[in-house]
Amino acid sequence: MKDREKRMADRKRRTAPSREFIREREESSRNRRPSRNRYQEDYDSDEEYDDYDDDYEDDSDEDYDDYDEDYEDEDFEEEPQSLKRRKSQRQGANIATATGRSDRRKNSSGAEYRKSVGAGNGGRINRNPASDRAGQDRGKRKKKKSVFQKLGILLLLVFFGLLLWRFISPYFGPKYWTVAVFGLDSRDGNKEAGALSDVIMLASVNKRTGEVKLSSVFRDSYMQIDEEGTYHKINEAYFKGGHKQAVEALERNLDIKIDDYVSFNWAAVAKGISALGGVDLELSDAEFFYINAFITETVQSTGIPSVHLEHAGMNHLDGIQAVAYGRLRLMDTDFNRTARQRKVLGLAFDKAKKAGPVKLMQVASMVLPELSTSLDMGDITTLVTQVDRYHIGESRGFPFARTTMKIKKMDVVIPATLASNVTELHSYLYGVENYSPSAKVQEISAHIAKVSGVGSPMEDAEEAGTGGGTVRKKEAGKAKAAENAEKGKKKKKEEQTEATKKQETKTETEEESTVKNKKETKEEKKSTEEETKETKEKKETEETVEVGPGAALGEKSLETEENNTPGT
Numbered sequence: 001m002k003d004r005e006k007r008m009a010d011r012k013r014r015t016a017p018s019r020e021f022i023r024e025r026e027e028s029s030r031n032r033r034p035s036r037n038r039y040q041e042d043y044d045s046d047e048e049y050d051d052y053d054d055d056y057e058d059d060s061d062e063d064y065d066d067y068d069e070d071y072e073d074e075d076f077e078e079e080p081q082s083l084k085r086r087k088s089q090r091q092g093a094n095i096a097t098a099t100g101r102s103d104r105r106k107n108s109s110g111a112e113y114r115k116s117v118g119a120g121n122g123g124r125i126n127r128n129p130a131s132d133r134a135g136q137d138r139g140k141r142k143k144k145k146s147v148f149q150k151l152g153i154l155l156l157l158v159f160f161g162l163l164l165w166r167f168i169s170p171y172f173g174p175k176y177w178t179v180a181v182f183g184l185d186s187r188d189g190n191k192e193a194g195a196l197s198d199v200i201m202l203a204s205v206n207k208r209t210g211e212v213k214l215s216s217v218f219r220d221s222y223m224q225i226d227e228e229g230t231y232h233k234i235n236e237a238y239f240k241g242g243h244k245q246a247v248e249a250l251e252r253n254l255d256i257k258i259d260d261y262v263s264f265n266w267a268a269v270a271k272g273i274s275a276l277g278g279v280d281l282e283l284s285d286a287e288f289f290y291i292n293a294f295i296t297e298t299v300q301s302t303g304i305p306s307v308h309l310e311h312a313g314m315n316h317l318d319g320i321q322a323v324a325y326g327r328l329r330l331m332d333t334d335f336n337r338t339a340r341q342r343k344v345l346g347l348a349f350d351k352a353k354k355a356g357p358v359k360l361m362q363v364a365s366m367v368l369p370e371l372s373t374s375l376d377m378g379d380i381t382t383l384v385t386q387v388d389r390y391h392i393g394e395s396r397g398f399p400f401a402r403t404t405m406k407i408k409k410m411d412v413v414i415p416a417t418l419a420s421n422v423t424e425l426h427s428y429l430y431g432v433e434n435y436s437p438s439a440k441v442q443e444i445s446a447h448i449a450k451v452s453g454v455g456s457p458m459e460d461a462e463e464a465g466t467g468g469g470t471v472r473k474k475e476a477g478k479a480k481a482a483e484n485a486e487k488g489k490k491k492k493k494e495e496q497t498e499a500t501k502k503q504e505t506k507t508e509t510e511e512e513s514t515v516k517n518k519k520e521t522k523e524e525k526k527s528t529e530e531e532t533k534e535t536k537e538k539k540e541t542e543e544t545v546e547v548g549p550g551a552a553l554g555e556k557s558l559e560t561e562e563n564n565t566p567g568t
Contacts, residue, residue: 177259177260178204178256178259180201180243180258180261180262181200181203182261182262183198183200183264184197184198184263184265185301187301191371192242193240193241194239195238195263197235199216199219200250201214201217201341201345202215202250210390213394213428213429214342214345214396215397215425216396216398218334218397220234220235221234221398221415222413222415223415224253225245225249226241232410233410233412234249234253243263243372246261254425254441260374261373262372265370266301266302267304268370269319269323269326270320270322271304271367272363272366273322273351274320275359276363278322279316279322280314280347281314281317282315282467283312284312284467286331286332286468286469287467288312290471294325294327294328295307296308298327302320304319304320322344325344326344328469331468331471332464333464335397336468338397338464339397340466343466346395349390353390360387394428396463398425400421401457401460402416402421403454416458417445417456417457420457422435423437
């Protein structure tokens with residue numbers, strides 16, 4: 001009996017709700033009206049909770065006593081484990097529901113509520129799995145969309161930042177950017193000491209306005225080429241010490257600060273101009289007279305194929321032809337040659353502005369191996385993306401005031417004077433009026449004046465142009481003789497060609513006659529063979545008739561027929 005009472009007490013503890021649970025449920029119900037769920041009844045008011053509590057306290061002991069008395073020992077069966085588990089889950093769910101209502105007021109998302117219910121329900125949340133997956137997919141899509149939106153906003157900010165920087169960057173730092181340009185006549189690809197600099201040019205870029213001013217320094221200008229005080233043609237500085245000595249010589253003689261340099265050979269210019277589609281310009285008769293010879297020489301030195309031009313006037317030139325045009329110097333002076341070089345550069349620059357950044361980057365990658373420059377890829381990219389901001393303004397040759405003479409058996413250009421030319425150069429390149437040359441420039445100018453005897457400033461020489469020139473008489477005579485010789489060769493070649501054609505025609509006639517004769521001989525031979533064959537067959541037939549066994553009988557019959565013929 002004691003064992004039975006003990007078991008019943010244990011059963012009460014397992015099945016009856018605890019007073020602690022009831023108190024927690026009452027407390028949560030005061031805060032919020034409970035909602036209906038599968039574990040808890042729906043109570044409409046707090047009074048029902050109170051009535052339920054009173055009735056439960058009054059009747060619970062009596063119910064247990066009645067139940068105790070009615071219980072039979074032989075009817076007792078051990079409660080199944082599944083029932084125990086369901087009761088435990090139900091009790092845990094009730095507790096979680098009671099505590100979760102108050103927590104949801106603090107947490108609007110209900111995450112803690114779902115967590116507590118799941119914990120009380122064996123870790124399982126009473127929701128549709130498909131709905132959970134759909135919610136997770138929506139969350140992922142929203143997250144991905146948010147990432148793309150942020151990335152798009154960032155790219156827009158970068159784009160507008162670069163666009164803004166493009167307009168405001170010219171107002172930071174120095175106003176002018178000075179670049180020294182050297183064009184090298186280098187057959188072996190050398191771009192440093194030992195190469196001849198046929199082109200020496202200064203480019204002053206106004207970063208605020210985008211204007212580019214060009215000044216060609218005549219390669220025969222008599223100046224100081226090194227720190228030791230050696231005087232020579234200015235292009236000798238590059239030959240002796242490469243771009244470094246050439247840049248230092250220009251800075252020392254002209255009182256300027258060169259920011260960057262670019263050295264290129266003719267192959268780079270030819271490739272670049274051809275890649276941009278060539279240039280259109282008009283050739284004078286004298287220019288046309290000489291240009292084909294320079295085209296041949298440029299093809300041989302660069303290895304890039306091209307063709308000769310056929311006429312003077314307007315022509316479309318490829319890279320090699322444009323380089324040959326910039327090298328022309330026999331029909332006029334070196335001053336005109338530099339003017340042609342600046343003209344080609346201007347036309348190529350106009351083509352580059354129309355090409356677009358992508359095309360220009362392709363051209364840059366093509367010619368970079370042929371260049372020696374202080375510019376890095378960032379500088380080149382900036383120039384390519386902003387090329388439409390720049391335009392070539394004035395273009396002049398230096399020295400502005402000059403004369404020519406021989407010094408130490410060299411034909412040189414004498415600045416008259418160097419100091420006054422430098423003052424004018426600063427006004428031209430940088431807009432500085434009344435520039436006062438440095439003591440070093442004054443010293444060099446004084447030495448040149450002493451050696452040449454030109455000590456006073458002169459008026460500026462007339463700016464050399466293009467499209468003129470004359471053919472030298474000697475060369476014209478040679479050209480005429482060469483033309484006559486060429487005509488003679490052509491005529492002789494035509495005569496030889498005609499004779500060859502006649503000989504070929506004669507040979508063909510003889511061959512046809514021979515073939516015809518052979519054919520006739522063959523036919524005659526065939527005819528003879530056929531006749532011989534017929535004669536042979538006839539003879540064989542005759543021999544066969546004479547030998548027959550009835551020959552004598554036949555003869556007698558014929559005689560008889562003759563005797564019996566009428567009229568005999």
